């Protein structure tokens with residue numbers, strides 16, 4: 001079967017797909033860490049459901065990545081048998097959960113970005129990408145509604161919750177710039193009409209986050225400094241710990257199933 | 259060979275495997291041995307595909323069926339529109355209900371509570 005994505009070199013397309021899949025996988029794993037620890041039962045259930053959605057999306061992206069790579073690796077090999085430097089997720093996704101507010105702030109910053117990216121990918125020249133984007137986009141819209149709601153409720157809440165949300169915003173903000181910094185991989189997918197340029201997503205993302213921060217009475221940090229590296233495999237110290245936890249079983253008992 | 263295409267509701271839905279097993283078991287019990295199940299994600303599953311009969315079965319089970327045209331109920335959409343979602347209680351039929359959480363026991367449902375009969379219930383979200 002010939003897909004329009006054939007115009008792009010397979011290894012470059014593979015890399016770009018890993019960015020989508022790994023961001024969903026690592027964020028999904030982070031969110032799943034709340035299971036059984038959330039402040040109230042409803043939040044616990046909601047977070048577990050969001051984690052499930054994200055891991056479901058990761059499966060679709062990583063399966064397609066394996067297919068494009070053409071070396072016989074599937075979703076499981078890609079998720080469980082690569083080391084940190086082979087992961088291509090956003091640094092923001094691997095940042096620690098912190099308190100509940102910090103988790104919601106991280107989720108909101110990524111949801112607002114994913115929602116815009118997936119909308120654009122719905123018209124990708126590669127059908128397989130468009131299909132995943134439509135499916136995942138419907139789920140991410142729910143996530144965004146909810147994370148925006150909680151950022152507003154906690155930001156415009158008590159002085160304690162407001163101070164915590166402001167602190168979360170300040171510590172996570174420098175990790176948000178990575179979402180909008182394109183490189184050679186992005187140029188290749190833009191040229192193949194597979195995806196939009198990351199820079200082009202920033203204006204609408206800013207209008208979403210500005211509207212929510214205003215209602216949440218939070219002040220957006222002035223700095224434009226951006227930590228980068230996750231998309232090319234240079235991660236913060238946190239990713240190794242996530243993988244140690246997530247991959248332990250397949251590393252200790254190779255091929256185990258149940 | 260009979261090929262059955264199955265479209266998952268949500269990508270992470272753990273029931274997908276059970277649904278597949280149910281389909282396969284039912285077909286085999288009807289004497290169809292030569293069959294294969296295929297997952298298809300496009301066109302994306304939507305609650306618009308639920309039949310009237312299916313909706314009625316949900317209600318009878320105690321799950322409020324999706325109210326069409328109301329897929330957005332959170333703050334982002336509320337910033338731009340003020341439409342309120344009216345979900346009738348599946349037990350007593352009252353419109354006096356309120357959302358407890360965007361997510362219920364599964365990703366496809368939200369948790370609601372009836373202010374008339376005071377019972378909690380699941381609402382199948384419009385998707």
Ligand SMILES: [Zn+2]
Nearest residue numbers: 347350372375
């Ligand atoms: Zn009632």
